[in-house]
Amino acid sequence: MGHHSNWPEWIYIGVVIALMVWVGSEAWNAERLVEHIPADAEVIKVTGQQWFWSFEHEDGTKEIGELHVKVGKAYKFEITSKDVNHSFNIHDYVVLLDAVPGRINTVWFAPKEVGEHDIQCREYCGLIHYNMRGKLIIEEADTTS
Amino acid sequence: MVLELQKPRPIWQIMFSTHHTDVGLMYLITSLIFLFMGGALALAIRAELFLPGSQIIADSMTFNRMFTVHGTTLIFLFLLPFASAVGNYFVPIMVRYKDMAYPKLNAIAFWMIPPAAALIWLGFADFTWYANPPYSIISAPGPAADMWIFGLKILGISSVLGAINFIVTILKCKHPDMSMGQIPLLAWSFLTSSLIVLVAIPTFAAALFFFFSDRLGVSGFFNPAMGGNPIAYAHLFWFTFHPEVYVLVIPAIGMMYEIIPRFSRKPIFSHSSGIFAFVLLSMVSFSSWAHHMYATGMSFTEKTVFMIGTLAAVPASAMHVFNFIATMWNGRIKFATPMMWAVGGIALFFSAGAGGVVNAAMPLDFQTHDSYWVVGHFHLFVMGTIAFGSIGFLYYLFPYVTGRMYNERCQEESMIILQSQNGLL
Numbered sequence A: 001m002g003h004h005s006n007w008p009e010w011i012y013i014g015v016v017i018a019l020m021v022w023v024g025s026e027a028w029n030a031e032r033l034v035e036h037i038p039a040d041a042e043v044i045k046v047t048g049q050q051w052f053w054s055f056e057h058e059d060g061t062k063e064i065g066e067l068h069v070k071v072g073k074a075y076k077f078e079i080t081s082k083d084v085n086h087s088f089n090i091h092d093y094v095v096l097l098d099a100v101p102g103r104i105n106t107v108w109f110a111p112k113e114v115g116e117h118d119i120q121c122r123e124y125c126g127l128i129h130y131n132m133r134g135k136l137i138i139e140e141a142d143t144t145s
Numbered sequence B: 001m002v003l004e005l006q007k008p009r010p011i012w013q014i015m016f017s018t019h020h021t022d023v024g025l026m027y028l029i030t031s032l033i034f035l036f037m038g039g040a041l042a043l044a045i046r047a048e049l050f051l052p053g054s055q056i057i058a059d060s061m062t063f064n065r066m067f068t069v070h071g072t073t074l075i076f077l078f079l080l081p082f083a084s085a086v087g088n089y090f091v092p093i094m095v096r097y098k099d100m101a102y103p104k105l106n107a108i109a110f111w112m113i114p115p116a117a118a119l120i121w122l123g124f125a126d127f128t129w130y131a132n133p134p135y136s137i138i139s140a141p142g143p144a145a146d147m148w149i150f151g152l153k154i155l156g157i158s159s160v161l162g163a164i165n166f167i168v169t170i171l172k173c174k175h176p177d178m179s180m181g182q183i184p185l186l187a188w189s190f191l192t193s194s195l196i197v198l199v200a201i202p203t204f205a206a207a208l209f210f211f212f213s214d215r216l217g218v219s220g221f222f223n224p225a226m227g228g229n230p231i232a233y234a235h236l237f238w239f240t241f242h243p244e245v246y247v248l249v250i251p252a253i254g255m256m257y258e259i260i261p262r263f264s265r266k267p268i269f270s271h272s273s274g275i276f277a278f279v280l281l282s283m284v285s286f287s288s289w290a291h292h293m294y295a296t297g298m299s300f301t302e303k304t305v306f307m308i309g310t311l312a313a314v315p316a317s318a319m320h321v322f323n324f325i326a327t328m329w330n331g332r333i334k335f336a337t338p339m340m341w342a343v344g345g346i347a348l349f350f351s352a353g354a355g356g357v358v359n360a361a362m363p364l365d366f367q368t369h370d371s372y373w374v375v376g377h378f379h380l381f382v383m384g385t386i387a388f389g390s391i392g393f394l395y396y397l398f399p400y401v402t403g404r405m406y407n408e409r410c411q412e413e414s415m416i417i418l419q420s421q422n423g424l425l
Helices: A007-034 B011-015 B020-048 B060-094 B103-111 B113-123 B144-172 B185-216 B230-264 B271-284 B289-296 B300-311 B313-328 B337-360 B362-368 B372-402 B408-424
Strands: A042-049 A052-056 A062-064 A066-070 A075-081 A086-090 A095-099 A105-109 A115-121 A133-139
Touching: A007 B300, A007 B313, A007 B337, A007 B362, A042 A086, A042 A095, A062 A066, A075 A086, A075 A095, A095 A105, A095 B289, B011 B020, B020 B060, B020 B103, B020 B113, B020 B372, B060 B103, B060 B113, B060 B144, B060 B185, B060 B230, B060 B372, B103 B113, B103 B144, B113 B144, B144 B185, B185 B230, B185 B271, B230 B271, B230 B289, B230 B313, B230 B337, B230 B372, B271 B313, B289 B300, B289 B362, B300 B313, B300 B337, B300 B362, B313 B337, B337 B362, B337 B372, B337 B408, B362 B372
Parallel strands: A042 A075, A066 A133
Antiparallel strands: A042 A052, A052 A062, A075 A105, A086 A095, A086 A115, A115 A133
16 A cells, blocks of 8 residues: 555546546436427327226317327327336336326427327336336327317 | 354244344344345236236236235345344344344344234235325225334344344443454444434334224325325335435445455455445435435426535445455456456446436436336346445355355356346346
8 A cells, every 4th residue: 555656546536527527417308308398299198097097188088098199290298197106107108107196297399100009107116017018009190170 | 153053053042042143043044034025026016017017916906916015025025134134143243242243133133024024924014115095095905004104113223122122232341452444344334324223214204104093094194185295204104215225235335345355365446445435325224215206296496406415425335345346456367156256246236327317317217217227227226236235244144153164166156147147136
């Protein structure tokens, strides 16, 4: 001990701290942009319960297990649960937020292409958690009405 | 001790002794038994997941029970008792005292583990090691859940008693000629991790009481149907169990600090930076608990605070890695068994830490959260870093305790198998 110089360690620690500051500020900036919900986003109420998802559109239409949305629109999910904790996840669009009873969590997304994607529960919620799935169906934008 | 082999004592004399080496051995044997039991559950879980659908495990509830008990067993009944085993054996020797400060308390802390383990294994609860209210309050079948609560309660008391004993032994019973700076890094690791236990565990102990009275229906702390908030449980749980990860990893790093200088045939590069990094780690361990909860609907500000708190742990961990590499640098390294495990552990510590930075970064966390990525990250820490340091130290300890030598070749193969398996994780 004491017979070595310490400067390599200080340079190394400086590099590590600089890297962390860079990662942190990039992440902060990205999250700030991602969380900004567009003003014209349509609200969809999402409710999780053992062991299925139900949805309610702004016009009152209700769906169970399937969610129909349109390309080019922004949607804001208001997520809650009727019984225990669930987690609402559309993996292909990186939509992930817990459904907690007694609480409404919001997240938004804007579908880009027509197609079908999986909706799943991503928080352990009991016996059939593994099969608590839904379908997100993205349709062509409505041009007739 | 070495002499024991020449004139073996009856087993009950070791079992009911309060001497620190005997209690250490009992901790060691207990932890290894639970390593096998928890490991057997892990093998069954992986075998079941080999193909989609149900193969060897009859129904999903049995599977859920298995991963719950797997996690609870390996964290509380393997890793923690293993660290206590090493601490019991070496801390009094390292601070040059005849025994632990409170030998009887030490034996009591050990003997709390078997009944707690029996409660956890006979109950076989299903709600994951996080317990996850309100599911565990309104849905989980009793008495499994209640047995789990009492099992964890007893283990918490045992941890606190052990921590008090380590702190008093190191601070009050060390040789008067020994300054704090001269205390070996392994003993320092037990001092810092015991301080974390003392601050962190009571929070979860309180949460367990709330949780139990919620299950009885007399309160509704975490039950929204009675006006409670499950997120409050998440805060209480992670305020204890994020620091708990450091309680596990700090002694493993301390063990590597014993192994690496010995087999590099050089003194530790910087004893003081090792101490500094331990103290720093024990402090930042409390600044990051809510990074487990980004997806519960936290505000942007909360997430930012806990991201910064999490990233703050990286420089302190990096100081240890630097210390290890600088100690090995230009050393005459002998890749004996314990050294192989320690170096493997450092490599996995680095990869686990790098994965941790990805989890801490807010937007990336929403990609990885609640997925097998996090399971992999966590196992790189516990099975990679902590178990590698521990098993390396076990091989380091073995000739010292028994006076015999193990088969080096046989163990090299086991190390290579485990290392490649961790790579696959």
